[in-house]
Amino acid sequence: xxxxxxxxxxxxxxxxxxxxxxxxxxxxxxxxxxxxxxxxxxxxxxxxxxxxxxxxxxxxxxxxxxxxxxxxxxxxxxxxxxxxxxxxxxxxxxxxxxxxxxxxxxxxxxxxxxxxxxxxxxxxxxxxxxxxxxxxxxxxxxxxxxxxxxxxxxxxxxxxxxxxxxxxxxxxxxxxxxxxxxxxxxxxxxxxxxxxxxxxxxxxxxxxxxxxxxxxxxxxxxxxxxxxxxxxxxx
Amino acid sequence: xxxxxxxxxxxxxxxxxxxxxxxxxxxxxxxxxxxxxxxxxxxxxxxxxxxxxxxxxxxxxxxxxxxxxxxxxxxxxxxxxxxxxxxxxxxxxxxxxxxxxxxxxxxxxxxxxxxxxxxxxxxxxxxxxxxxxxxxxxxxxxxxxxxxxxxxxxxxxxxxxxxxxxxxxxxxxxxxxxxxxxxxxxxxxxxxxxxxxxxxxxxxxxxxxxxxxxxxxxxxxxxxxxxxxxxxxxx
DNA sequence: GGTCAGGTGGACGGTGCCGTCCGCTTACGT
DNA sequence: ACGTAAGCGGACGGCACCGTCCACCTGACC
Numbered sequence: 448x449x450x451x452x453x454x455x456x457x458x459x460x461x462x463x464x465x466x467x468x469x470x471x472x473x474x475x476x477x478x479x480x481x482x483x484x485x486x487x488x489x490x491x492x493x494x495x496x497x498x499x500x501x502x503x504x505x506x507x508x509x510x511x512x513x514x515x516x517x518x519x520x521x522x523x524x525x526x527x528x529x530x531x532x533x534x535x536x537x538x539x540x541x542x543x544x545x546x547x548x549x550x551x552x553x554x555x556x557x558x559x560x561x562x563x564x565x566x567x568x569x570x571x572x573x574x575x576x577x578x579x580x581x582x583x584x585x586x587x588x589x590x591x592x593x594x595x596x597x598x599x600x601x602x603x604x605x606x607x608x609x610x611x612x613x614x615x616x617x618x619x620x621x622x623x624x625x626x627x628x629x630x631x632x633x634x635x636x637x638x639x640x641x642x643x644x645x646x647x648x649x650x651x652x653x654x655x656x657x658x659x660x661x662x663x664x665x666x667x668x669x670x671x672x673x674x675x676x677x678x679x680x681x682x
Numbered sequence: 683x684x685x686x687x688x689x690x691x692x693x694x695x696x697x698x699x700x701x702x703x704x705x706x707x708x709x710x711x712x713x714x715x716x717x718x719x720x721x722x723x724x725x726x727x728x729x730x731x732x733x734x735x736x737x738x739x740x741x742x743x744x745x746x747x748x749x750x751x752x753x754x755x756x757x758x759x760x761x762x763x764x765x766x767x768x769x770x771x772x773x774x775x776x777x778x779x780x781x782x783x784x785x786x787x788x789x790x791x792x793x794x795x796x797x798x799x800x801x802x803x804x805x806x807x808x809x810x811x812x813x814x815x816x817x818x819x820x821x822x823x824x825x826x827x828x829x830x831x832x833x834x835x836x837x838x839x840x841x842x843x844x845x846x847x848x849x850x851x852x853x854x855x856x857x858x859x860x861x862x863x864x865x866x867x868x869x870x871x872x873x874x875x876x877x878x879x880x881x882x883x884x885x886x887x888x889x890x891x892x893x894x895x896x897x898x899x900x901x902x903x904x905x906x907x908x909x910x911x912x913x914x915x916x917x
Numbered sequence: 918g919g920t921c922a923g924g925t926g927g928a929c930g931g932t933g934c935c936g937t938c939c940g941c942t943t944a945c946g947t
Numbered sequence: 948a949c950g951t952a953a954g955c956g957g958a959c960g961g962c963a964c965c966g967t968c969c970a971c972c973t974g975a976c977c
Contacts, residue, residue, distance in 0.1 A: 480924060480925090514926035515926080
């Protein structure tokens, strides 16, 4: 599971020793450049959230009020820009993930973890792409991923042992759930969010080891029309 | 729900009286043209199934062994080609849908309907796009759709009345489920298919009005890695 | 205030796709 | 056999995007 992908901490000690250290630490930048960098990131977040990861780079540049060259100077490739734009979200993910691991009630931890991740997944268009693919070229993916996966397996096992998850629940069901939720990401957020919640509720009720004879309540079902991916173009 | 979109029956009586009658009836074509038309459709099915609806038209033409112009002559726009390519699948959908409506056991009817649709959704890449969007410009969508929706609501209501579906089940949960399953469509078919089955099982167990105290068995969980949309390029 | 590395923006070449145009080919009727 | 209309394919113009290049600014430091 691609949680806690290495996120830039703006900490000089975390300089990337790898050859791919294209994104120099913002602290070294001239203040105007630093300001532009921020503007680009802000614009990138907005544009990618609204239009998805396929949005043209020039749109981001225009929205940031800078030229394309400036943007490419900081983020030499599209992937780099994407990774940087979603970096803090990824970091937040990592935090939530650690909170979940620390939760004494594993079932509750797992639920809140997935609830939060799914919310982001469905609210921020384009986050799904970054989250799912993880940009093997841009970020050192493998280690963090393996670590997250191990933690997740452990959490799941704890929840099973506690009698909160059915015996035949599998760690692989979590990517499954994530993928399923990301299928809702194309909808406009105001329907996608309740939809995701409802789906999550359905699934969690199914995940229980001992379901009650009458199923628990569901969040409301949003009306949704499937026609088209619903670009929320901000001009 | 976009089931049973108007599918060409190759029946002369079904001539489109609308202005959009660009796709002349194959019977009128010269035999060589007719043959080429079939070749194009076959190639389109293959290419779109393997690469998704974004595949370039020229790829289809090349695979069919015809020039681009030939292709565009028959299918003046990309949408037309897509619609035509998935026409029979859509027709099959309609058949399955009617079978489901006719099933004396509404719960069983609903399950098999969704099982089949989901299988197609996950097996044929690109079918999801066509199925979900339904091409309002190309096909007369509204009537069929409304009809399907009404039938579906009726089926759901029957299943609820029969005590097979929980009271708070909503017709809108079906698009929800479809969307969720289509989220798996990016995976390679050999993992996507079992994944879809498992997801469907989880959900249906949750849909039951009176779940058993021990949940029923699940189909196996496939290992899946989320990294990337997994183009299955057939060269 | 001068100099210059670092920063900037717009213009540019490259690429991949769409959908059309036009001159050649082929099947069918006489 | 031959004329004609239908069919054909490659080449083409247009467009959108990517990523680079270069000539012009600007802020920090002497």
